Each structure stands twice: as structure tokens, then as C-alpha cells.
Amino acid sequence: MDDERLLELTGALRGAMARLDVDELARHLAPDYRETYPQSREIVHGEANLRRLLREHPAPPRVVSPTRLTIVGEETVAAEELARYGEEPWWIVAILSVADGLVTAERAYYGRRLEAQDWRAAWVIPIPDDAPPPEGGGHQGVDRATAEAYFRAQATGDAATLRGLRHEGFVHDMPQSGERFPSAQAYADAHANYPGGAPVLTPIGVTGPADQWVVGAGGPLHISGRGPHWLGEAQLAYANGERWFEVLFMDFRNGKVVSERSYWVEPFEAPAWRDGLTERY
Numbered sequence: 001m002d003d004e005r006l007l008e009l010t011g012a013l014r015g016a017m018a019r020l021d022v023d024e025l026a027r028h029l030a031p032d033y034r035e036t037y038p039q040s041r042e043i044v045h046g047e048a049n050l051r052r053l054l055r056e057h058p059a060p061p062r063v064v065s066p067t068r069l070t071i072v073g074e075e076t077v078a079a080e081e082l083a084r085y086g087e088e089p090w091w092i093v094a095i096l097s098v099a100d101g102l103v104t105a106e107r108a109y110y111g112r113r114l115e116a117q118d119w120r121a122a123w124v125i126p127i128p129d130d131a132p133p134p135e136g137g138g139h140q141g142v143d144r145a146t147a148e149a150y151f152r153a154q155a156t157g158d159a160a161t162l163r164g165l166r167h168e169g170f171v172h173d174m175p176q177s178g179e180r181f182p183s184a185q186a187y188a189d190a191h192a193n194y195p196g197g198a199p200v201l202t203p204i205g206v207t208g209p210a211d212q213w214v215v216g217a218g219g220p221l222h223i224s225g226r227g228p229h230w231l232g233e234a235q236l237a238y239a240n241g242e243r244w245f246e247v248l249f250m251d252f253r254n255g256k257v258v259s260e261r262s263y264w265v266e267p268f269e270a271p272a273w274r275d276g277l278t279e280r281y
Contacts, residue, residue: 001098007069010077010096013103018063018081022051030102037108038233038245040270042278053277061085061092070249072231075099078249080175080263089113091176093247093263095231109247111265114176123190124179139228142252147230150250150257155234157198159188167258174262196239228252236264243267 001009009028016024026047035044044050054060065082072078075098083090090112097105116124146165153161166184173180181187191198232248247263270280 001075001101003071005101006071006075006077006098009098009101010079010103011067011069013096014067014069014079014081014094018067018083020054020060022054025054026051028103030099030104033102033104033106035106035108037110037270037278039109039265039267041281042270042274043281044278049277053274056273056277058273059085061090063092064089070229070231071227072229078231082175091263109245109263109265111176111263114174114264116177116179119193119195120179120190123181123186124174125182127173127175127178127180138253139251139258140253140255141227142230142255146252146255147250151230151232151248154232154248155202163188165256167253167256169253169258170256170260171258172260172262174264176263199236199238199244202235202237 013025013028016022016028029047029050031047033045033047033050035050036042037044044053061083062085063081063083068080070078070080072095077096077098079092079094079096081092081094083092090110093109093111095107096103149161150165152158153165163184168184170184170187171180171182172187181190228251230250230252232246232250234246234248236244236246238244245265245267247265249261250257251259270278
């Protein structure tokens with residue numbers, strides 16, 4: 001499937017999901033479709049269960065931003081949206097897999113708004129009003145080894161490798177708090193001054209070129225896809241005992257990361273109203 005059709009298909013599905021148009025949604029789903037929620041360790045199997053889940057949702061989210069779509073693999077697209085549950089803002093990151101013109105799987109993360117932290121004020125600026133930047137911003141494809149090396153360095157805290165693989169124009173955005181690290185040095189300095197010590201990352205997946213499993217720090221890394229845009233998923237263990245997930249977008253130029261954006265999401269208990277609609281794992 002060409003890129004234009006891939007974006008058209010996944011955009012149509014996310015639009016139908018935002019409108020809760022289950023009939024339109026079903027048109028784009030493969031018979032064995034599954035939807036996974038890593039934060040609550042749940043899987044929805046098949047169109048019928050997804051229909052029931054959407055119909056019985058006591059307070060479905062209302063999408064209030066355009067959907068940002070990024071091709072992050074061979075027939076794999078990531079969607080980023082700002083939604084509201086009531087008046088509370090939440091960010092949704094959905095990773096969609098496509099085969100034979102239908103969406104076969106979705107993995108969805110939900111992140112609440114996070115307050116800007118005083119301790120990092122010296123190293124961040126507000127995300128500009130014109131962010132996110134448009135596509136076509138000079139991004140260039142890299143091979144799997146480059147993206148793997150960068151994500152491994154993230155997981156192990158390898159400052160020298162990270163410094164060597166960050167572009168001179170590097171920025172790191174945190175949409176949930178509206179903050180941007182405007183340079184690689186600012187990001188490194190803040191990381192070095194993290195209160196109580198920076199969290200330990202366990203990589204659980206990376207999307208980027210050639211489909212294969214490799215052994216990564218703390219666990220296996222799933223590498224699949226192509227191009228300049230890569231997506232990493234990790235579990236974070238903080239010094240205070242909390243465990244979160246991070247979803248990390250990485251954009252490359254001239255073989256180095258020129259921009260990143262991170263979403264941090266908490267695990268949560270599967271809600272009782274979904275009993276019978278999902279499988280727990």
C-alpha cells in the first residue's frame with residue numbers, strides 16, 4: 001500500500017473512532033482485528049466486542065485536535081490526538097497496523113495532562129504555538145542499526161552515544177506539559193539533574209526499518225518499519241517506586257535525531273464496566 005493510501009485509511013479509521021461511528025469504523029477493520037491497552041493489560045478481540053465497548057462506554061472521549069499521523073513502519077501508522085473526558089484534557093497515541101487494506105491491530109495509550117515542573121524550568125521553553133511542525137521538515141531515513149543504537153542509549157543512559165546521535169538542531173517536546181527542551185545540551189543537563197535520579201527504562205518496542213526481534217537492554221526490542229520517523233515504547237521505573245510507560249517519537253535528519261516528543265502514561269486498573277468485553281493479560 002502506498003503512503004497516501006495508508007494515511008487515508010488510518011485517518012478515516014481515527015475519524016470514525018472520534019465520531020463513534022461504529023458502522024464506518026467496522027468498514028476499515030480486519031475480521032481478526034484486536035485492540036490492546038498496555039496500561040490496563042487488556043485486549044479487545046474482534047469487531048463485535050469493539051462495537052459493544054464503544055456503545056457501552058459511560059463517558060467516551062471527545063477529540064478536540066486534528067489527528068497527527070506519522071508513518072512509522074511498513075504499513076504501520078501512529079496517530080496523536082488531544083481529547084477531553086468531560087473537561088479534562090487527555091492525549092491519545094494509537095499505533096495502527098494495516099494489512100490487505102484493513103486495520104488489523106491497534107495499540108492505544110492514554111496520557112493525562114502533566115504539570116510543568118519547577119525543577120526543569122531552567123532548561124525548557126513553552127512549545128511554540130505553531131507546533132507540531134508540518135511534515136517535510138528535512139527529515140531523512142536511517143537504517144535500523146542507527147535507530148536501535150539511539151534507543152539502546154536512551155535505555156542505558158549512555159550520554160556519549162546520545163550526544164553523538166543528536167543533531168545540532170535537536171529539540172524534545174513534551175505535549176502533555178507544553179514544554180520543550182530547545183537543545184540537546186538543555187535536555188542532557190536536565191536529565192543529569194533529575195530529582196532522585198532519572199528513571200530506568202526497559203524498552204518494550206521500537207518501530208523503525210526491517211522487521212525482526214533483537215535483544216535490547218532490559219528486554220527484547222521489536223524493530224519494524226522504515227524511514228525517518230521511529231517510535232519507541234518503554235516502561236519506566238522511578239526512584240519512588242512508580243512505574244509508567246513512555247511513548248517516544250524520534251525524527252531523523254542527516255543520520256541523527258533532530259526532534260523528539262514524549263508521552264508519559266500511567267498504568268491503571270481495568271474498569272469494571274469493560275468486564276466481559278476485554279481479555280486481561
